[in-house]
Amino acid sequence: MTNPTTEKQWRITATIDTALCIGDSGSSETGADKSTVKTSDGKLYIPASTLKGIWRHACEAIARSQEHFVC
Numbered sequence: 540m541t542n543p544t545t546e547k548q549w550r551i552t553a554t555i556d557t558a559l560c561i562g563d564s565g566s567s568e569t570g571a572d573k574s575t576v577k578t579s580d581g582k583l584y585i586p587a588s589t590l591k592g593i594w595r596h597a598c599e600a601i602a603r604s605q606e607h608f609v610c
Contacts, residue, residue: 551590559583 576584599609 553585555583559585 576586578584602609
């Protein structure tokens with residue numbers, strides 16, 4: 540039996556063909572998107588919360604297509 544508190548790490552590689560836009564919830568007064576973040580070695584950085592949101596959205600779409608209740 541696996542331990543449910545075991546941490547997992549995933550490495551995700553993305554090829555960006557167009558401009559990268561990480562949307563904001565509109566909390567800023569200007570309504571501008573978050574600025575692009577780069578690591579110290581110049582690589583683009585996508586926050587984990589953004590990936591989590593994308594993953595959740597996709598899972599909810601699949602669940603709804605199978606007529607499951609999504610709250």
